[in-house]
Amino acid sequence: MDIDILVIGSGPAGVQAAIHASRKKAAVAVAGKPSSSAMYGTGIENYFGTGPRRGEDILSEGIRQAEAAGAVFLGSNVISASGTGPFVFGMDDGSEIRALSVIIATGISRRKLGIPGEKEFFGKGVSYCAVCDCNFYKGKRAVVVGNDSEAAVSAALMTSYAAETHWVTWNTEASDHLVRRARDAGAVMHGSKPVAIEGAGKTESIVLEDGTRIITDGVFIELGARSSADIAMDLGVMPQTDDSIKVDGNCFTGVAGVFACGDVTGKPWQVAKAVGQGCTAGMSAADYVRGLK
């Protein structure tokens, strides 16, 4: 699929960016799942002119507006990004998207599980980056934890290093395409939620809600989709150490064609700021694309 602008993230920043870019006649597609937005499932009471309302209601109305303006919501996640314009994105359903410009509106992601043993064994078998640490698990046992595309990709990757790879996924949101890839690669799937990581001095096992105990050397916690920091680096943008992406007043990242808006650009993490930046990023990207043609 060839488009002008790919917006990564379908929370308030991404949706507002899609509305403004589409109204400026750019061909816009939006990646990500609205249910992954921090706004989904919360109430909003501090947004201009809007009484207490459910976040998901405002979000669905925003998505309808963006669709009416011409934006296409893909519902799939980005798993890889490359190129310097056009940018090429690999999606979790196996498809590929080529875009002249990209708006990173991925928000801030929850990376921690919050279970006993997770903090204690960080660096002693617990890792949040399978790509970084897979090499230390050659011939060992590994467990990947997570429900979405990043966990599926990591599980498939670990099978090339570990002697035994397990994938704990209790509410799978990864695409069938990626689940099949992980399973075909040899990852053993477990459908129960993790409750504790145990060991003496280092990780030795992970315990699941259904009572299963998996003996392992490593636990790779990979929640959500590919992180904004990884996508940014794929595109040549260096994030800050807190994973936020620095932008100027036009929501420009410093790399031609790459813009960012919303929580991913740093605090305040507020809907009002997200939509304000979304508007700016959408217009900046549309202007950029127009300048290329």
Add this chain to the structure above:
Amino acid sequence: MVTELNESNFDSFVESNSFVLIDCWAPWCGPCRRMGPVIEELASDLAGKVAVAKLNTDENQGIAIRFQINAIPTLLVFKDKVLVDTLVGLRPKEDIISALGIQ
């Protein structure tokens, strides 16, 4: 200046400097690449106080095993040839300085 370490100069570097900070990293590791500029800054900020180096764990797996490194980025801190601290994960410069106990 950040010194590049490998199997042949690792021990002599640790032995010839009283306060040592070593950034263990690998090229495909995103958080390690984000740590890189922080380490460069630390090397210049702490010049004369702390000897700063980096070690590619992919090319020097023996050292990684010796110090039980299984997640990167990992920072190794040596004082008078003794490993006194191991800091795992990407963190801002201020956190590293405070972990080193430098005022």
